[in-house]
Amino acid sequence: MHRFISKAVVIISAAALIFTSLAGCAKKPAAADNYAVVGITQEPGIFDPHTVVAAGDEEIIFNIYEGLYKFDSEGNLNPCLATDVEISDDASVYTFTIRKGVKFHDGSDLDPADVVYSIKRAAGLLDGQGGVALVSELDPVSEVKDLSDGRVQVTLESGNSELLSYFTTGIIPEGYDNCQAAPMGTGPFKFDSYNPGQSVILVRNENYWQKGLPYLDKVTFKVCADMDAGLTELSSGSIDIFPYLTTDRAAQLDSSRYNILSNGSNMVQIFALNNKVEPLNDVRVREAINYAINRDDIISVTMDGAGVKLTTAMSPALGGYYDTSLDGTFDQDLEKAKALMAEAGYENGFDITCTVTSSYLIHVNTAVELASELKAIGINMEIKQVDWATWLDTVYTGRQYETTVIALTSTYAPYDVLERYRSTSDGNFINYSNAKVDELMEKIPMTADSEERTALYHQVLGILTEDACSAYIQDPATITAVSTRLEGYHVYPMYVQDMSTVKLAQN
Amino acid sequence: MQSKAGYLIGKTVELILTLLVVSLLVFAAFSIIPGDTARVMLGPDASESQVELLRAEMGLDKPLATRYLTWLASLITFDPGKSYAYNVSVGELIAQRLPVTIGMSVIAMIMVIIISYPLAVLSARKPGRLGDQVCSVIGHVLFAIPPYVASLLLILLAGSIFSLLTVGNYVRPSDDFAGYIACLLLPSFAVALPKIAMSFKFLRSSIIEQKTADYVRTSKSHGLSDLKILIRHVLPNSNVSSITIISIILSDILGGSLIVEQVFNLPGLGRLLLSAISRRDFPLLSGIVFYLAFVTVLLYFISDIASSLADPRIRLK
């Protein structure tokens, strides 16, 4: 027997040597490289265009589903499956003209019935849905009608001039209810497979209505544990596109192999303070926190300076809607912060927990920097890291937390940004409640005049700042590394990865 | 012959008992979770009816003993339920990830053997010489470097020196077998390094010990050459004592690869495990834990059988 074992060892060793030498010689097949691999740091979970919540899922299904309207990389809202829309004067009836010649991934044609089904499903108007809207913003929709002339009429309970951006929600075939397992839309890519924890693979939609698009045969969204794991893969060449990098990490990449694209992200990174828990329910404490932190330092540490400082709930990227008069409100002032703490009865500070998701290094790092800065006014902040799912459950939905750091994404619409500060909003995870804000937010959709609306927005922002409802930190730049192998990638000011325009570099 | 069968039966009974205790341990670990498992899994936002539903689905409303037996039965049929987070059968998920972890472990083990064995034989030829001492010191240092630290250093080296070995680029064995091996080489090496040191140290001292054994003196007095004594007596005897250590090393490698996968971003059991941990996916977690332990128990069982085959003192008692 021992002889047998010795022999076996020899044979195995020899075999191993052969394998290793083979592996050494093997060259990757050069052909068929018309693909791209995109790194993502969240486990994808939901592929249903109407129930999707996480931004990480939306950036994938952006390529599968299309809505009646669609954003472009500039943040403009363009007609997509609709060619045109007519909005009634009181903004309560939207009439869409449906594009012709569009095919679903299974080859069937898009017709108005599909649109009616999809919008009804999103708005919760189908039988058996009990009127609960899957896309809560579409809740005001009261009726969807096929006008039989290639147009679809959507009627709202009350006028709302800000609703067009929500008609970007995906259109699916009539009666189709298997979006989770087999996503089916009209987008430039078809769903191929999902390997949990590993990847989502999309393949080219040959029947895409925009002629010539897409360029790539295959797009893989590959799950990386975190940014650093993604960076490792990026430098080894197994990932082509990796968004949401920090500048210092991007700087490490070989510039001959990667183009670094940077863009304002229209995100609002917030140091969220749960307005319902002690001692954060005291506005003076919230103010003190706002005065204690140094936003420039945080931006420097987390984004290597590539971020725009925020003092309020809206990114300056939204142009006129942003109130420039608020700039500089909460510049660091430790004396003032300490005074406010003392006034609130916390001259010796207090202990607090910051629940932050480990999926995003930028937020963890922000929390670490915040903890260090808050020490100066006696606040001892403990950092508790949780995974994304837990964060969503306990912090965002459950609101069981004291503080957290997260970036709020939104469509390119000011209403979407501020909607969450309504006391009844699902997105109001900071438990902010101010009757005046509620009232103003009610009023805005009814207001047709855009200047008047802007003034109302400014008013809301002013109140939010006055209440110091949370500490706003920055609009972090979206930094994306794209392999020089590819071109045509556009960074969107929102959380999407548009792969339709990406193609192999010409050389 | 009868006692050989007896030995086998005894070992098999031991194997089954151990597996039972292992399963009990795993089950207990997930049954004493503070609070309501279903509630913990669903999060605070879930409605009471949702929790009830999951509780019923997971069988949490049944008595502990029933739950254990059901779970045990599902383990035996290799179908331990559905992952809560992925909504896919646990068995399927594990099967998907197995090639990475098993591949890494096998490659690492081969590396351990082909590197440490010849070195140990050479070192043990002249113990105390410079070469031997250099090997021993390097061995100690390697032993003290955690696999993930070794991985970091290797990544740094690999990125700049061996452009052949790509980091984190996992190739499925069905797509390109050579590529599959190639992508696992570096992580396997990181896992193997401290074990190479361990096995070198053990083999070396075992060979030295055997070389001073009385039977070697007898063989010398019979006029056998040193080489023949080494091959026919010393190595087989030291192999017998090495079988146990090899099974321990294999189990360590399995554990080590769980971490190293994370560093190299390979889609193996380790990452599945960590994601199951972070998402509190208990069906998946208990499945992974049990099957990993199962593999180890099996390894020890095989090593026991192997040493009984190799050693007549155990075989023919």
Add this chain to the structure above:
Amino acid sequence: MPRHIHIVKVHHLTLSFPTRKDPNPKPVLDDVDFGIRDGEILGLIGNSGSGKTMTSLAIAGLLPESARITSGSIKFAGNDLLEMAPKERRAMLGRDIGMIFQEPSTALDPLMTCGKQLDEVLTAHKDKAGTPEERHKAIVEMLGTVGFTNAEEICGRYPHQLSGGQRQRVLIAGAALLKPRLLICDEPTSSLDTVTTVSILALLKDLCHKLHMTILFISHDLSAVRGFCDRVMVMKDGKIIDRDTASDILTNPRNSYTAELLTNSRLDTRILGLEPATVDYSRSPVLTAKDITAGYGRSLFERVKNKKQTDTNVLHNVSLEVFPNEILGLIGGSGSGKTTLIRSLLGLLPHSGTVNIKSSSIGAIFQDPVSCLNPAHTIRWHMSEALKASGRQLSSEPGSRAERRSRELARITAVLEECGLGAGYLSRRPNELSGGQRQRVAIAMCLIQEPALIIADEPFSSLDASSSAELLKLMTDINRERHTAFLLITHNIHIVRQIAPRLIVLHNGEICEEGPTREVLGNPKSESTARLLEAERSLHGL
């Protein structure tokens, strides 16, 4: 090859182990000069470290690598061994020079059958190899020569399936297989019992005649060479200090060292003036054991497999009585069940039958002086532990803690004193004591418990002669003065003859003879007693 008078001639051999620190150490062999005559059996006697093993290894060419021969030469059949190439020398091993060693239990590769290992001797020497069938025939034949009747079967066995004596025979067969002219035997019998020793010596002598072999026989025991060797050399500190014919040396040692070795080989009790107590056999015995049957259990699996078969018993219905003041001798060969009996009597082993002890405690002392004391603790700890365990602790007595402690100390010192150990030993640890001193502490630990009976299990077997003698004297003194009874287990018939009025002979787990010592030894009725006596006589000449 021409015949020489001396088959081996060692000329002024000096050997040392130089190290980097000490390039010129004291030589291990210092100007050793002797010859081995063709056909003789030459005994080489000396204590460990005397250089006798190095001498034999030098002849065989198996010296450790660090050894350096600084001067001298070794000639074998006229050829200078030290001038030969290593390969040539190796070829001589097995073919011209055979060797057997001390420890037969480890001298065979446990993974290889005996037949295969013997086969290696043949295949290692290509000129003598022949076909497998021829080789097998030669091996079986040689196994027959060394006394195996089942030679074919032995070929297929692994070493662990053989007894010590059998293994030594296999080793002898291996050494003699190619009929070498010189057979070096390095203490081949020191780990064997007396009966086996006698048979192995007889075999060697037989081979010497049959195969015309010359034997170099190395031993530390001068008496073992009696009647076996033709000539004897005595070695001390790397020098040969005495050489003559065997009978001359044994009867008429010419220097003090040889004389000392000679006394060590026998235990001369006559000069000690041992006076055991007189025994009154009408008194009721301190220990009565009836129908003791004991053995070692089988594994759970074996029991499940075969329910009917009873446990393998080592003892069968042994009954014995020990009377007050008595020293009862218990002798028996190895495997006779002595140890099992004692463990049963001490209640350490499950057994059937009854053991009745008319005393609160019995004391026990064991064979091995190394492990008889706990190395982690001082002698004082040992004594007070024994005192505590006996229940005779003084804690219930009046007085403060310090007073009790001092009284306890006084008692401990007194008992140690009685056993010949002064108060200076109190704080010592076992590894600072000699074997004899440790056995004394063990006895003292018994005494402090004031037992009526002490069971002594081969207490002398690992001690040198003077320590044994002193211990023996201590035991008889205790017996006489304290009226403590002893059950003395030993294989040394000589001691039993001197101090034990009554004797039990154990054989195969049964008492085969019992009665007054003089009668039993003077007129052995059972074959096993006779054999024990015979082996004793042939080895020690008593």
Add this chain to the structure above:
Amino acid sequence: MASAKRNKTYRSPEASAFYTAGLILLGIVVIAFIISLFWTPFAPDATDASSKLLAPCLRHPFGTDNFGRDVLSRVMSASKYTIFISIAGVAIALILGTAAGIPAGYYGGLADRGIMLLNNSIMCFPGILLALVAVAVFGASVTNVIWALGLVFAPTFARVCRVGTMEIKELDYITHARVMGVRPGRIMTLHIFPNLIPQLLPATVIGLANMTLFESGMSYLGLGVQPPDASFGKMLADAQAYIRVAPWLIIFPALMLVFYILGLYFISEGLRVSLSKGGK
């Protein structure tokens, strides 16, 4: 055996070399730890955006990290967790292991089989797995890490104790004690345990080293010491991204970690050498 007289001050040169090397390496870490209890150059978690990712210089001998935190201070304070967790964990493992191993070895039979079955079953979980799961179930905190590692390591000690006890209990002095009527509990604690120390000592030291390996691995995975507290594993995990631009972030924690583990290995090796030589 007269040679058993052991000269206590004698050490083989091999053992001395191991001791010296081990104590120097370990000393570096332990001194850093002791100083950190009273003083660190900077507060270990004080960030300073203006001085981030500085290469080693006079002000920051080990450089600074991406938050501008002083790496020397962080390394010093990280040694605290490493040392504390390894000692506390080994203490738990040692207590559990001896409490299970000695009776198992002493009594044998069914009790032994039961204990060893449990023992072997725990050992069947590959290395770090059990600790990870325990922490996963009960949450990541220093206390949980200590308990988990203590539990994982206990079987090793139980094994050493059991085997040692089985050997020792056959020795005459234990038989003697039994004959004298010493109670089993006393035999196990006072007669057997002191004689297990020569075997337990190297096992304990190597246990400290292995526990550190595990702890740093868990911290690396984010399941050990939680930020902003410093631990070697977490520091290395964070430093992975800066492997090229700021290698000092990897080098210093890795060196300290390896020093500690290697120092312990060397000492255990020295103990093994001197105890095995002294015992024979």
